[in-house]
Amino acid sequence: MSKVLITGADGLIGTRLQQLLKDKGHTIYTIGRARGGRRRAGHYTWDIAGQQMDPAALQGIDAIVHLAGAGVADQRWTAARKKEIYDSRIDSTRLLYHTLATVPNKVKTIVSAAAVGYYGDRGADIVSETDPAGETFLAKVVKDWEHAVAQMEKLGVRHVCCRIGVVLAKDGGALPELAKTIPLGIAPYFAKPDLYYPWIHIDDVCGVMIHGLEHQSMYGSYNTTAPSPVQIRDLMEAIVAARRTHALLVPVPPLALKVMLGEMSEVVLQSQRCTADKLLATGYRYKYPELSAALKDIYK
Numbered sequence: 001m002s003k004v005l006i007t008g009a010d011g012l013i014g015t016r017l018q019q020l021l022k023d024k025g026h027t028i029y030t031i032g033r034a035r036g037g038r039r040r041a042g043h044y045t046w047d048i049a050g051q052q053m054d055p056a057a058l059q060g061i062d063a064i065v066h067l068a069g070a071g072v073a074d075q076r077w078t079a080a081r082k083k084e085i086y087d088s089r090i091d092s093t094r095l096l097y098h099t100l101a102t103v104p105n106k107v108k109t110i111v112s113a114a115a116v117g118y119y120g121d122r123g124a125d126i127v128s129e130t131d132p133a134g135e136t137f138l139a140k141v142v143k144d145w146e147h148a149v150a151q152m153e154k155l156g157v158r159h160v161c162c163r164i165g166v167v168l169a170k171d172g173g174a175l176p177e178l179a180k181t182i183p184l185g186i187a188p189y190f191a192k193p194d195l196y197y198p199w200i201h202i203d204d205v206c207g208v209m210i211h212g213l214e215h216q217s218m219y220g221s222y223n224t225t226a227p228s229p230v231q232i233r234d235l236m237e238a239i240v241a242a243r244r245t246h247a248l249l250v251p252v253p254p255l256a257l258k259v260m261l262g263e264m265s266e267v268v269l270q271s272q273r274c275t276a277d278k279l280l281a282t283g284y285r286y287k288y289p290e291l292s293a294a295l296k297d298i299y300k
Contacts, residue, residue, distance in 0.1 A: 001025040002213065003060050005044075007032070007092060008067030012172035013113070013164075017065065017206040024210065031057050032068070048092045058105040063213050066112040066149065068092045072138070077264040086141050093148035100155050107157055111212040112149045114161040116198050116225060118142035121270040124194035128275050129163070129221045136266050146221060158219055160212035165198030165225035165274060167205055170298045179239050182247045189236045191251035196273040197235050198225035201288040201297065211284045218282055223274040227289050235291070242295035 004021060008014050009030035018028050031053070034045040044057035048068075070088040075081050093112070100107060119127045120134015133143040146161045153159060167173035181188060208224045230238070233249065240247045258265045288294035 001027065002062040003027045003029065004063050004065060004213065005029045005031060005057055005061045006065045006067065007096070008069060008113075011067060012167065012169060013202065013205055013209075014065075014067050016169075016202055017067075017209060020203070020206045020210060026213075029057065029061065046092075046095060048088065048095055051091070051095050051098065053095055053099045055099065055103040058099065058103050058107065061105060061107050063109040063111070064096065064107060065209060065213070066093065066096065066110055069113070069145075072115075072117075073264065073267050077137075077262060082137060086144070089141060089145045090148050093145065097148070097151055097155070100152070100157065109158045109160070109213060109216075110149060110152050111160045111162065111209050112145070114146050114149075114163045114221065115142050116163050116165045116223065116272040116274055117267075117270065118146070118163055118221075119272050119274075121266070122273065123271050124196065124273060126273050126275050127223075129223060129278050134270075136270070137263065138266060138270075150220075158216065160209075160218050161221040162205070162208055162212065162224040163221055163274075164205055165200045165223070165229070165272070167202050168199055168294055168298060169202040173202065175239070175298065178236065179243070182240060182243060182245060185247050186250055187236045187240050187247040188250045188252045189232045190254050190257065190269060192232075192254045192269060192271075194271055194273075195232045195269070196229045196271045197232055198223070198229040198272050198274040199235065199291060199294070200224060200226045201294040203287050207287060208279065208284060211282065215282060222279045222282075223276055224279070225272075225274045225276055226286065226291070226294070227276045227280070228291070229273045230291055238291050238295055242292065242299045244299075 029042045031044045044054040046053040117138030120139045
């Protein structure tokens with residue numbers, strides 16, 4: 001089994017991924033910013049701004065899973081916050097590259113997070129990995145992030161970029177926010193035509209990443225989304241049904257959200273109707289290919 005180094009391991013995906021990798025017999029190490037208190041076993045530190053990384057973090061490592069990056073929807077997008085979102089991804093990848101290039105190691109694979117934001121707002125059009133990047137801020141972030149990861153090819157490191165969709169999980173991601181008002185009997189949805197959400201259960205996000213680690217034939221970018229994206233109204237209706245409750249579906253004008261969130265509204269108002277054909281062709285089999293089953297598991 002492999003020794004895997006994970007960046008951004010304390011986040012929603014990183015936490016679950018560690019559990020699933022350990023279940024499969026892999027040995028996990030993590031790297032992040034220095035913190036006060038006693039250092040955890042198997043945890044190393046880096047300084048992204050200073051482009052410094054503990055070289056011992058690469059000792060014996062076979063593969064890296066790169067999840068590090070400032071939360072896209074955690075704060076309103078000021079100029080400073082946008083810079084942080086961009087730099088945290090590009091600079092951390094650059095640090096990994098330079099360390100791999102200068103420190104003796106046996107890393108053969110890097111699996112990196114990315115996002116369907118790469119495509120921008122595509123309405124009802126079905127988008128695949130061969131479609132061009134959009135022109136929004138998020139599209140530029142993901143495009144440049146993937147390009148930085150692809151530089152690992154020069155070092156003989158195979159790279160897999162997972163363009164992650166709307167992650168469904170019980171205790172984080174988009175679902176708690178979407179369902180916030182359902183206990184009040186209201187299920188709001190954005191009244192925008194052809195607004196598709198490329199959802200995916202968190203176990204399948206992690207499953208795709210593990211698949212990428214274990215299958216040498218995988219290379220490049222993959223839509224990490226369920227096979228059947230749904231429109232936002234249908235998603236809200238399915239959430240209400242899975243919770244076995246009743247709530248009134250209420251359309252919300254997109255303009256209201258744009259006024260509240262400004263440019264950050266693109267996180268929830270952009271449509272990406274992603275196909276999973278490329279991923280399915282690698283032999284990956286979804287644990288939750290259907291929305292109803294995914295929500296049933298989360299709310300069980």
